[in-house]
Amino acid sequence: MTYGNGNRGDQGDTARDRAREAAVEAVVEAALGKLDLDTKARLLSGQDMWSLPAIPEIGLRSIVMSDGPIGVRGVRWSADDPSVALPSPTALAATWDPELARRAGRLxxxxxxxxxxxxxxxxxxxxxxxxxxxxxxxxYSEDPYLTGAIGTGYVQGVQSGGVATTVKHFVANDAETDRFTVNNVVGERALRELYLAPFEAIVTGARPWGIMTAYNTVNGTSMTEHRHLVHGVLRGSWGFDGFNVSDWLAARSTVGAVKGGLDVAMPGPTTVYGPALAAAVRAGEADESEVDAAVRNVLRLAARVGALDGAEPAVTRPPEPVDGTALAREIARRSFVLVRNRGVLPLRSGAEVALIGAAARDARILGGGSATVFPARVASPLDGLTAALPEGALTYAVGADPSDELAYADQGFELRAVCRNAAGDVIGERSLPTGQVQWLGSDLPDGVSHDALHSVEITGTFTPRESGEHSFGTRGLGGFTLRVDDTVVYDGTQEMGAESDPFEAFFGAPRERATVRLTAGEPVPVSLRHPVELPFEMPMPAVVFGLLHLGPRRDPDELIAEAVDAAREADVAVVVVATTETVESEGFDRTDLRLPGRQDDLVRAVAAANPNTVVVVNSGSPVELPWRDDVAAVLLSWFPGQEGGDALADVLLGTEEPGGRLPTTWGALADAPVTRVTPQDGQLAYSEGVFIGYRAWERSGATPAYPFGHGLGYTDWTYESVDVTATTGTTGTTGVTGPAATATATVTATVRVRNTGPRPGREVVQLYLSPAEPDADRPARWLAAFASVIAAPGETVEARLELPRRAFETWDETAHAWTLRDGGYHLTAGRSLTDARVTTRLELKP
Structure with a gap:
């Protein structure tokens, strides 16, 4: 298996494709020749938050961009414009299935x-x-090979539908702390072997139409100005011919950006390009040829996506329609990683189940920040199990809430946003499914302009589902008047805080403003009025604020006691634990890996009451599980997307098998070998070199809770053999000797596995390479290839995997080139990094 030769759809190297590309280039050149300097400079600058300007005189329509990666939000940041919400990228990577990623891309x-x-x-x-x-x-992962494989499938899928991707964030944007200003100091070898490797795999294997350059600096040069990495590596060595767009607000220098290879500066209308770029050319600070090169890339993008008259789009007939609900559910259950199971899963027929946890009722389906989308429906674990189990078989208890912080008004609220001018007249309205207003650029209700808009009021009703003291609050900057049950409970102003991240400063910190005693089931009117006045200059007009809410705060010990009672009366207890948006989100890094709130205490108490306790971990990345040896099963569900609850019912009840394998190592923070994410004096040194993730864990000698690649199913597998074939025709066998392959040989491994369990299953066959002689400058072993197989009970199947040449190469910092490392290698096939099943030896000769 390789990730450089996947199905490219309409992007392949056929004669027709080459002819079409030549014709497109002719149209692009003709269009470019009709543009004057000012128009070209304007084209490279966003006209608003999400789009580039149209130029009708050359047949160019406006090009619209939208955040992903789990859905397509569109130009409106609103739950009133719903989108399919797929599982998180960590979940997609946990499937270890590039073809499934390709299908996700098509959707x-x-x-x-x-x-x-x-x-x-x-x-x-x-x-x-x-x-x-x-x-x-x-x-996706801590591993560059797995990341490249999943990313390649994803890009191929999206672009097979005629939509461009922008692979991001190029490069070394691996943490959030001071991301706008940090200088990441990365050695050349680590940069090539780790951080650039997924980008290279995707560029060479999927030909993406776009790349997004990151906020950060690498080795002293801002990524939006990094001529060596953009022109020398990305466009030069790899042959990238797409467009290069800045991360939003990342571009800081007109001349530096255009000379560094940045094509588009976003968002607009105020950027370092536009009039500033035209002026720089006229002043002799930049060459018009550099502007032309950028415009050429944008026009090529427009041609590919069908936005340039006279040019045939890259895809003339999109793939067959995809059922988004069904695919979201399939990806979710295929991503769930069963890391521990003492025979309790799948649940036996007729079992009485106690479902416990706030996240079981109000599921966290996605991470915070720009990845946010708003699905039309969400299936929580409570929804999924309620629908799947017989009536009376399920009980529910909150147990412990992972957060005592306010969140945007949601459950029980029916809201709309009312816009008024300075005279107080209503000039527009929009429904508001949550208490969040985030209107960026031209995204305003019909009939409303920023010039006329004076205030926005969130107004509607709230019907509590619990009696008690309800907390209300605000998020945003400026003035607020908050009313609950026709009473003003707050009237004041929120000033800018000390947040280091500009986006966090702009959105403002959540603030609790009042508590009001309410009765379950009795609706009350609520409103939040906000004068629209930005306290600082923004590159685009924006209205951003929100109404927050938190239900009654109950005594945690009392809630845990209720959960214990429910668990004691049931055959099985299923506890759903989760992180929150204050733990995993864009704009900040984590300070620890602990579950928030009293959730660890909850799990320990429930496990003590019921030995058949299953814990479902609802997080996007690793958390510590200090009770893992005290429970019967641990299932990692990631952020599972909109269908997560139904997929969870499928897996718990055994209708489907948990298909996931860990794409990253899970362990205690105290044992983690690489933990520094906070810069010192503006710099963050990647002093660990090529040793991150499992490479670093093995080097340190520490034992993680669960290793890279680990995951259990509902059947058993026996690995019978691994045979290696080189182009010499010599075939190796299981054991310590094997074929001699030359430097130009194609190396193929065939792994035979047998399903020795009681039911059909899917197995992820993983191949790891390790030097026969330990080598201090290389990891003990690394992932070289993988493939999935499906077999019925008793059936033997073969996985045939091609080992890419890069698996045997390292970057030579003296020669500035890839070097094939000949000599002996052990090739191990197994179920995870540490669960080796069969091994052969391979001799690589120069």
């Missing part, structure tokens, strides 16, 4: 076309360098 292309979006701002292929990275749920 997202379908969603993008439905919303009029040409460019999806995804996938994120930065690495899990440290478990403290706050945005790791949005990236």
């Amino acid at each position: 997202l292309a379908q969603e993008a076309r439905r919303k009029g979006v040409h460019v999806l701002l995804a996938p994120t292929v930065n690495l899990h360098r440290s478990p403290l990275g706050g945005r790791h749920f949005e990236a």
Whole structure:
């Protein structure tokens, strides 16, 4: 198996494709020749938050971009414009299935076309360098090979639907702390072997139409100005011919950006390009040829997505429609990783189940920040199990809430946003499914302009589902008047705080404003009025604020006691624990790996009351599980997307098998070998070199809770043999000797596995390479290939995997080139990094 030769759909190297590309280039050149300097400079600058300007005189329509990666939000940040919400990228990577990633991409292309979006701002292929990275749920893995494989499938799928991808964030944006200003100091070898490797795999294997350059600096140069990495590596060595767009607000220098190879500066209308770029050319500070090169890339993008007259789009007939609900459910159950099972799963027929945990009722389906989308429906674990189990078989208890912090008004609220001018007249309205207003750029209710808008009022009713003291609050900057049950409970102003991240400062910290005693089932009117006055200059107009709510705070010990009582009366207790948006989100890193609140105490108490306790971990990246040896089963559900609850019922009841394997190591923070994410004096040194993730764990000698690649199913597997074939025709056998392959040989491994369990199953066959002679400058072993097989009970199947040449190469910092490392290798096939089943020896000769 390789990740460089996948199905490219309409992007392949056929004669027709080459002819079409030549014709497209001719149209692009003709269009470019008709543009003057000012128009070209304007084209490279966002016209608003999400789009580039149209130029009708050359037949160019506006190109619209949208955040991903789990859905397509479109140009509106609102639950009133719903999107399919797939499981998180860590979940997608946990499937170890590039073809499933390709199918996910096709669905997202379908969603993008439905919303009029040409460019999806995804996938994120930065690495899990440290478990403290706050945005790791949005990236795939700690391993560059697995990341490249999943990312390649994803890009191929999206672009097969005629929608562009922008692989991000190029490069070394592996943490959030001081992300706008940090200088990441990365050795050349680590940069090539780890952080650039997924980008290279995707560029060479899927030909993405876009790349997004990151906020951070690498080795002293801002990524939006990094000529060596953009022109020398990305475009030069790898042959990338797409467009290069900045992360939002990342571009800081007009001349530095255009000379560094940045094509588009977003968002607009105020950027370092536009009039500033035209002025720089006229002043002799930049060459018009550099502007032309950027415009050429944008026009090529427009041609590919069908936005340039006279050019045949890259995809003239999109793939067949995809059932988004069914695919979201399939990906979720295929991603769930069963890391422990003492025979309790799947649940036996007729079992009485106590479902416990706030996250079982109010599921966290996705991570926070720009990855946010708003699905039309969400199936929580409570929803899924209620529908799947017989009436009376399920009881529910909150147990412990992972958060005592306010969140945007949601459950029980019916809201709308009312816009008024300075005279107080209503000039527009929009329904508001949650208490969040986030109108960026031109995204305003019909009939409303920023010039006329003076205030926005969130107004409606709230019907509590619990009696008691309800807390209300605000998020945003400026003035607020909050009313609950026709009473003003707060009237004041929120000033800007000391948040280091500009986006966090802009959104403002959540603030509790009042508590009001309410009765369950009795609706009350609520409203939050906000004068629209930005306290500082923004590159685009924006209205951002929100109404927050938190239900009655009950005594945690009392809640845990109720959960214990429910668990004691049931055959099985299923406890759902979770992180919160204050733990995993964009804009900040984590300070620890603990579950928030009293959730660890809850699990211990329930496990003591019922030996058949199953814990479902609802998080996007690793958390510590100090009670893992005290429970019967642990199932990792990641952020499972909108169908997560139904998928969970499928897996717990045995209708489907948990299909996931760990894409990153899970362990205690105290044992983690790489933990530094906070810069010192503006710099973050990647001093660990090529040793991150499992490479670093093995080097340190520490034992994680669960190793890379680990995951259990509902059947058993026996690995019978691994045979290696080189182009010499010599075949190796299981054991310590094997074929002699030359440097130009194609090395193929065939692994035979047998399903020795009682039911059909899927197995992820993983191949790891290790030097026969230990080598201090290389990891003890590394992932070289993988494949999935399916077999019935008693059936033997073969997985045939090609080992890429890169698996045997390292980067030579003296020669500045890849070097094939000949000599002896052990090739091990197994169920995880540490669960080796069969091994052969391979001699690589120069």
